[in-house]
Amino acid sequence: MSADLTGKRIAILATDGVESVELTSPKEALEQAGAVVEVLAPTDGAIQAWDHAEKSGTINVDRVVAGADPQDYDGLVLPGGVRNADHLRLDTSSVRFVTAMVRRDVPVGVICHGAWILIEAWAVNGRTITSSPSLRTDLQNAGAHWVDEEVHNDHGLVSSRKPDDLPAFNAKIVEEFAEGVHRREAA
Numbered sequence: 001m002s003a004d005l006t007g008k009r010i011a012i013l014a015t016d017g018v019e020s021v022e023l024t025s026p027k028e029a030l031e032q033a034g035a036v037v038e039v040l041a042p043t044d045g046a047i048q049a050w051d052h053a054e055k056s057g058t059i060n061v062d063r064v065v066a067g068a069d070p071q072d073y074d075g076l077v078l079p080g081g082v083r084n085a086d087h088l089r090l091d092t093s094s095v096r097f098v099t100a101m102v103r104r105d106v107p108v109g110v111i112c113h114g115a116w117i118l119i120e121a122w123a124v125n126g127r128t129i130t131s132s133p134s135l136r137t138d139l140q141n142a143g144a145h146w147v148d149e150e151v152h153n154d155h156g157l158v159s160s161r162k163p164d165d166l167p168a169f170n171a172k173i174v175e176e177f178a179e180g181v182h183r184r185e186a187a
Contacts (some may be wrong), residue, residue, distance in 0.1 A: 002179035006034035008074040010177060011101075013040045013065060013094060013117075017083020020049035020056045021163050026077050029170035034179065035075075038062040038100050041050065042091045050081055066093035070100035075177040080112025080132065080162075089120045098123070105181045107156040108172035111166070115139060129152045130161050156182030 010030050014023050026039050039062045041047050046058040076098065088094045099121040102108065110118060114132040116138065118124050124176075125143030132150045139146045151160045151168040156176050161168035176182070 003174045004034055005030060005174065005177055008035045008177055009072060010035045010037045010075045010077065010157045011040050011068065011073040011097075012037060012077040012079065013088065013097065014047055014059070014079055015041050015087050015091070015094075016048040017081045017085075018047060018049050018059070018079050018089060019081035019112060019163065020051050020059070020085070021166065022079035022081065022114070022148050023049065023059060023077075024164045025163075026079070026109060026173060028110075029174055029178070030073075033174045033178070038068075039074075040065040040068050040097070042066070042094060043087070050083070053149070064093075065091075065097050066158075067099060070097055070104065073101065073106065074180065075107045075109070075173070076101045078108065078110040078114035078117060078174065080114045082113050085113035089116045094121045107155065107158065107173065107176040107179070109158045109169065109176070109180060111160045111169055112162055122162075123127055127157055128152060129157065131159060132161055145178040 041061040049056045098139045103122040112132045119142040128145040128147045135144045150165045
């Protein structure tokens with residue numbers, strides 16, 4: 001990963017139930033490229049991470065999402081974990097934050113079940129995206145074109161399916177976050 005993210009500030013939005021490696025691996029890749037990365041969550045303190053069906057460690061929260069200003073960030077990562085994604089899509093502050101980030105056309109990286117909140121934010125209509133196969137119908141019903149690929153980039157919306165895809169996902173989000181804002185042509 002040769003892209004330089006020095007001076008870039010990236011938000012990772014997660015809560016209890018996050019798939020540990022889907023948060024820690026992108027965070028490490030972004031930090032190694034020079035970014036300042038903050039973990040945002042609906043509540044302060046720490047969130048409970050999971051390793052598939054088993055609880056793993058906790059991850060410290062840097063900022064409560066309700067108090068975070070989307071203008072302060074150059075990119076957003078939405079890790080998966082079924083519990084995490086389901087809780088976030090029901091949290092009004094989280095949905096507002098994601099909506100604001102998407103409207104600014106900043107790069108967004110999303111993996112596995114993380115795409116659920118993009119549906120709530122009305123951010124997938126007309127976009128091509130991959131995800132956990134179990135979200136295929138949800139994404140298609142929201143107007144997305146779903147593909148089964150290791151990593152897919154649609155004008156700065158970088159998506160992957162599962163933890164095995166993390167090396168490709170991490171490389172692509174670093175590249176896209178280095179490029180910055182991705183304006184899309186109106187349909």
